[in-house]
Amino acid sequence: MRPALRTGLLAIWRDSDTVQIGVDPRRAVAITGMTGAADVIRLLDGSRDRDQVIAEAGRRGVPAAVAEQVMTVLAAADAIVDHPVPLLRSVPTELRRQLLPVLAVASLGSQHADGGGRLLARRSATRVAVRGSGPAADLLTDLLTDLLTRSGLRARRTQPADGSDADLVVLVGHQSPAQTAELLRRPVPHLAVTASEGIGVVGPLVRPGSTACLRCLDLARAERDPAWPLILAQLAGRSADPAACDPVLATAVAAQAAGVVLAFVDGGPAADAAANGTLELLVPAWRWRRRSWEPHPACCCGASAAACGRTPAGESRYCPSGDSHAGA
């Protein structure tokens, strides 16, 4: 192990005996009994293994028992991690410099003791496809292929029928029912994203058969607005030109979508923010809010399993393919 203070957090002294690792209370941890520990803490940058830290601290006059105790207490407080040396050695120097901030956020986000290495390995095994066009799609693709490629995430822009080997497909703009039906059928998790009419929407994140699909949302909209199916039919293949989406809105939407993608790939609960819900940004308020959508009992995507199981005989359910299925 090469002990390092959790990346991205500063060591700050509250008094001569108490060190605080991190500034914001949501990240910081204060540890007492640290008198004389400053020399040891300064050595915790991941460049030495545990024995080397103890030896170097000894050269600076710190007894081995004290150095060991400091590292033990910091580890118990989750303030130090095992610096991911093999991972960093495996990438070129320039990429390493770019990778460090990504690792720092992954380390803080996961709270694993491996400095973010496990999350990056998970990302490197994941393929994300982006379908759609427009500034939000361009920026999202840039984010996923540039920034996130540093952490090994394989992201690429695809044509509507492409992306068959993707672990997650991001659909930017209005999609044809046939395309989303295909993703439900295979099944491939997908995230809907739109940025038009001065409104950004990220979600729902559809886990086929588990969370509300795009058809579930349309069925709910149709309950509130009987004309919605007619409106939807007129949207196919159409978009306003130019779309009311300026660079700030496009950037905000792309960043939010990239965050949901990362949360999905990392497997953390944060991905739930866009599952059975949409994250929406309305200009000029510029404040993200979440809107909840439940799986619709009339949809045959399977997400509303209990409701589907109770569908009375002869009653039809909407099928994403456009067909209707008789209830069991």
Ligand SMILES: [Zn+2]
């Ligand atoms: Zn559904």
